[in-house]
Amino acid sequence: LALLMNQGQSPLLSNVGLSVLAYKATAMFIPRVGPSFIKRGFSGKDMNKVEKYVIPETMGAVSALVYFMCMIIFIPVLFYKYLVPNHNPNLPSDGSVAEVAKSQFPHDLLGAYLSALLSILSVSLLGILDDLFDIRWRHKFFLPAIAAIPLLVVYYVDYGVTYVSVPSIVRPFLKRSLINLGFLYYFYMAAVAIFCPNSINIIAGVNGVEAGQSLVLALVIACNDLFYVLSPKNKDALRAHLLSLYLVLPLIGVTAGLLKYNWWPSRVFVGDTFCYFAGMVMAVVGILGHFSKTLMLFFIPQIFNFALSVPQLFGLVECPRHRLPKLNVKTGLLENSYTEFSLNEHPLPKKTLLTISIFEKLRLIRVEYDPSTGRPLRCTNFTIINFVLYHLGPMREDHLTICIMGLQLLTGIFGLIIRHFVAPLVYPE
Ligand code: UD1
Numbered sequence: 001l002a003l004l005m006n007q008g009q010s011p012l013l014s015n016v017g018l019s020v021l022a023y024k025a026t027a028m029f030i031p032r033v034g035p036s037f038i039k040r041g042f043s044g045k046d047m048n049k050v051e052k053y054v055i056p057e058t059m060g061a062v063s064a065l066v067y068f069m070c071m072i073i074f075i076p077v078l079f080y081k082y083l084v085p086n087h088n089p090n091l092p093s094d095g096s097v098a099e100v101a102k103s104q105f106p107h108d109l110l111g112a113y114l115s116a117l118l119s120i121l122s123v124s125l126l127g128i129l130d131d132l133f134d135i136r137w138r139h140k141f142f143l144p145a146i147a148a149i150p151l152l153v154v155y156y157v158d159y160g161v162t163y164v165s166v167p168s169i170v171r172p173f174l175k176r177s178l179i180n181l182g183f184l185y186y187f188y189m190a191a192v193a194i195f196c197p198n199s200i201n202i203i204a205g206v207n208g209v210e211a212g213q214s215l216v217l218a219l220v221i222a223c224n225d226l227f228y229v230l231s232p233k234n235k236d237a238l239r240a241h242l243l244s245l246y247l248v249l250p251l252i253g254v255t256a257g258l259l260k261y262n263w264w265p266s267r268v269f270v271g272d273t274f275c276y277f278a279g280m281v282m283a284v285v286g287i288l289g290h291f292s293k294t295l296m297l298f299f300i301p302q303i304f305n306f307a308l309s310v311p312q313l314f315g316l317v318e319c320p321r322h323r324l325p326k327l328n329v330k331t332g333l334l335e336n337s338y339t340e341f342s343l344n345e346h347p348l349p350k351k352t353l354l355t356i357s358i359f360e361k362l363r364l365i366r367v368e369y370d371p372s373t374g375r376p377l378r379c380t381n382f383t384i385i386n387f388v389l390y391h392l393g394p395m396r397e398d399h400l401t402i403c404i405m406g407l408q409l410l411t412g413i414f415g416l417i418i419r420h421f422v423a424p425l426v427y428p429e
């Protein structure tokens with residue numbers, strides 16, 4: 001690492017410094033701009049408090065803005081040695097510097113970097129519009145895939161790998177070690193871009209949980225990158241994971257700055273802006289760092305929550321506007337929230353009955369029945385947060401956030417072990 005950072009040759013140290021500044025700046029701006037956000041209508045009620053205070057929302061916009069400032073300031077740092085001839089021994093010191101510099105300049109790296117920023121910027125814009133207008137989810141769902149087009153183009157030109165390796169045990173049956181997915185691989189990456197922002201946005205509604213899960217995810221991604229950077233297998237892997245670190249370290253900074261105020265009891269809400277922005281940064285680094293499959297290992301809690309949410313998202317079971325847990329005013333603890341089935345209507349649709357009975361058998365939800373008629377009265381909402389409360393019982397809001405962050409961390413460690421210790425055994429080179 002010391003070698004990497006020697007004599008300011010590597011921009012990594014500057015990136016670490018910028019990330020610390022990003023933390024400081026976010027933590028400084030948030031309390032200062034809060035009142036103006038409320039004035040403009042960017043505010044929300046904290047539903048799990050006895051007194052339902054109105055606090056500023058969309059504070060993710062501050063995180064995102066500070067992030068973009070950092071990333072823009074970082075551009076001349078990243079290319080310093082091509083801009084300042086004394087730092088590049090290959091450049092002559094006479095007037096021909098400009099020509100040589102031009103021919104050596106890594107335009108491909110700049111292209112990748114700018115396309116990453118463009119994709120993250122457009123999804124953050126979508127988040128701000130969502131906080132402003134509460135866009136229907138079927139309208140906003142696919143937009144991150146369009147925002148990912150610049151990245152997919154860079155991936156195609158720069159890397160272009162669309163095959164996946166076959167585990168060694170299956171190889172004798174398939175008689176090959178690689179399967180080429182072709183353009184399907186691009187669909188997969190576009191799906192990753194859709195999934196990451198949306199899946200963070202639906203593990204929400206408990207103080208600190210959106211920023212908390214993002215912070216753990218970003219730390220795990222940075223650890224994964226460090227594994228490669230400290231013992232690089234080849235130049236391409238080193239480059240890809242350094243780029244990933246440059247993008248993800250400032251995310252850690254701005255997320256930590258936001259969490260300081262979003263932690264229970266929250267003084268600000270992060271808004272959809274933050275969920276979209278943070279999710280997209282992670283999708284982008286997964287795609288550009290060529291580890292979008294490993295990334296999905298880190299996202300197992302989000303995948304679980306999405307799979308669990310499918311019945312409510314796709315209308316098999318009614319989906320209330322808010323599925324966040326409910327405060328018991330007497331105990332001060334959060335309890336499960338329920339979807340109530342209206343009693344005056346005809347029997348529940350078959351699809352609903354079937355779904356709730358399967359999910360109940362799998363112990364994913366709790367269903368309460370009318371003792372006299374056996375008719376379902378209500379069931380817990382289909383989210384990982386309700387799942388945790390169902391199995392562990394009521395708990396204080398911050399403990400619930402810590403539980404989700406703990407789950408996220410365990411998954412991350414599991415993912416790192418699979419990727420760095422198990423995968424090499426299953427996929428011999
Ligand atoms: C998503 C969830 C929804 C959940 C909501 C909570 C799905 C499909 N949607 O909707 O079930 O209720 O997030 O954010 O799963 N809030 C709190 N405490 C918090 C954070 C938020 O009370 O710690 C409330 C505030 O009133 C805030 C509102 O949630 O104004 C924000 O909700 P919003 O982000 O607009 O909800 P969605 O993302 O649409």
Ligand code: MG
Pocket residue numbers: 201204271272275
């Ligand atoms: Mg939201």
